[in-house]
Amino acid sequence: MADAWNPTQYQRFADERAQPFHDLLALVAPVQRMRAVDLGCGPGKLTKLAAEHLDVAEMTGIDNSPKMMAQAMPLRTEHLHFSLGDIGQWTAGADYDLVIANASLQWVPDHRFVLGRWTMALQAGGQLAVQVPANHDYPSHTVSAALAREEPYRSWFAGHDVGDPVAANVLSPQSYAELLDTLGYVQQSVRLQVYGHRLQSTNDVVEWVRGTSLTRFQRLLSAEQFEQFVDEYTRRLVGELGDRSPFFFPFKRILMWGRLG
């Protein structure tokens, strides 16, 4: 399947997307000379920032998008590495101090299994810091999911699952809190936070999701089909949200942190 990630499009709202990452890093308790991994590291800029902000002996960024990896690779240093890999399967032998994942876990199913595997990679006292979007009930997501179920789009997707991964995969904050407890995190913090983004206009919501949630449609369509889908999506989204300038985009996210005993 095509790699529909476009690092340039994704980074159009880099400042807005970075804020939850800073908030996530602020949850991490300082430990000297950490061995850390950033799962779903994307273009690697935030991985580099984390490596600089935290006292890491080694930081590895992992992502399964060759286009994202191509952006990240030039950032490599003696202490900062990147490699292609599937975060849904990733684990290691209890020798990491920190697992971070910012806006990536939502793309994989079965968070109980996946967070269990990530936890197995941590040594005693190790920390997990994960941020996932939780805005599946907002029109930016509901309108595209509903449109994909209509013809002709439904036939274009030819039976592929184009359901919203945030709706399908992301658990409630309470469920993550229970899961962290079950997995042995003796300290934890789980919160739902609304990030309010002031965008230039309602149309910027489309530009935002082009860099993320619309990629799941793009990878299955020709360029013309995708633009037709986006045109209709834009028409309906603007109809629902109103044609406003500026536009206030409220974006719910779950930030979770835990520390093993």
Ligand SMILES: C[S@@+](CC[C@H](N)C(=O)[O-])C[C@H]1O[C@@H](n2cnc3c(N)ncnc32)[C@H](O)[C@@H]1O
């Ligand atoms: C929204 S981006 C977040 C990137 C980065 N963490 C940041 O905050 O800028 C999501 C990233 O998750 C990656 N991703 C999605 N599913 C993945 C999987 N199964 N294995 C590895 N990476 C995955 C995508 O390639 C993409 O780079």
